[in-house]
Amino acid sequence: xxxxxxxxxxxxxxxxxxxxxxLFVISRLSSPAFQWARSIISDSYHxxxxxxxxxxxxxxxxxxxxxxxxxxMNKISSLCQTKSAATYTSEFMSLPxxxxxxxxxxxxxxxxxxSSELKRSPAISGVPPTIFETYMQRAIEINQGTFLAGKSxxxxxxxxxxxxxxxxxxxxxxxxxxxxxxxxxxxxTSTSQLYRKIxxxxxxxxxxxKLCMYCVDPGCFVDQCLKRNNSNAPTQVPTPxxxxxxxxxxxxxxx
Numbered sequence: 254x255x256x257x258x259x260x261x262x263x264x265x266x267x268x269x270x271x272x273x274x275x276l277f278v279i280s281r282l283s284s285p286a287f288q289w290a291r292s293i294i295s296d297s298y299h300x301x302x303x304x305x306x307x308x309x310x311x312x313x314x315x316x317x318x319x320x321x322x323x324x325x326m327n328k329i330s331s332l333c334q335t336k337s338a339a340t341y342t343s344e345f346m347s348l349p350x351x352x353x354x355x356x357x358x359x360x361x362x363x364x365x366x367x368s369s370e371l372k373r374s375p376a377i378s379g380v381p382p383t384i385f386e387t388y389m390q391r392a393i394e395i396n397q398g399t400f401l402a403g404k405s406x407x408x409x410x411x412x413x414x415x416x417x418x419x420x421x422x423x424x425x426x427x428x429x430x431x432x433x434x435x436x437x438x439x440x441x442t443s444t445s446q447l448y449r450k451i452x453x454x455x456x457x458x459x460x461x462x463k464l465c466m467y468c469v470d471p472g473c474f475v476d477q478c479l480k481r482n483n484s485n486a487p488t489q490v491p492t493p494x495x496x497x498x499x500x501x502x503x504x505x506x507x508x
Contacts, residue, residue, distance in 0.1 A: 254309065257281065271305035278308070286316050325352055334368040338396035341366060342389055359385040363392075371396055 257278050261268045268274050279290045293299045293308070301308040325348055332348075334341035345363055354362070363385065364372070371377055377395050451459070451466070459466055465473035467481040475481060 254278070254313070270303075271308075272303050274305040275302055275308045278312075286312070289315060322352055329362050329366075333366045334371070337400070338367070338371060338393045342393060356385050360388060363389060367392060371399075374399070 257274075260277075261274055268277060275293065279287065279294060282290055290312075293302050296302070301311060328348055329345070329352075332341075332344060342363075345366065352358075360383075367377075371392060374395055377392055456466065458464075459469060462471075464471055465478055466475040467473075467478045470478075
């Protein structure tokens with residue numbers, strides 16, 4: 254019926270009389286509603302044939318859903334905001350308008366379904382609920398503003414956390430970075446491992462690259478190598494001082 258009424262509004266010239274409207278609606282009916290309207294088709298003087306409002310009321314009285322109003326009322330009562338206010342409004346307005354609720358009833362049902370956070374918001378609590386459409390639009394605007402503010406705050410908090418984490422990480426890298434200076438070398442280990450007898454291939458490689466045959470340093474020669482000379486220098490071990498004592502082989506003086 255709603256689609257038929259929309260068609261009558263869009264094409265008023267084609268359905269200018271009640272008779273045209275009644276016959277068009279009957280043509281769209283299916284059994285058993287069509288069987289009920291068969292008498293209207295066959296009887297040219299049927300009272301409902303030329304009275305569209307009466308025909309529509311009779312048809313709805315016979316075939317309308319008796320429990321439709323109860324079903325819609327239960328849906329409205331159980332409907333609540335779980336996502337955005339715009340989604341809740343869309344769901345609220347999509348319910349069939351079979352209850353014929355007035356402005357105050359719509360305001361009451363819509364307000365009860367809003368989220369508790371939006372109800373406690375000073376921006377919405379200060380708005381007097383007088384006109385349903387105005388209150389509905391105000392709820393959507395406040396909810397969207399709160400969402401954008403929370404998203405902006407979350408992004409700024411994430412940037413600050415990321416910056417602190419990066420600074421801490423970089424600081425840790427600097428503090429744990431290995432020093433470019435070589436670690437102190439154990440001379441005994443180096444002497445035994447590095448200054449070993451070299452092979453002919455190593456000797457040729459050092460000779461071609463002008464490296465010392467002993468310490469492998471460039472610009473150093475084996476006969477002038479300080480490391481070689483230091484390693485070959487005898488170790489001087491201090492000896493305890495001995496005090497002079499009379500020689501046993503000396504003969505005693507004659508008295």
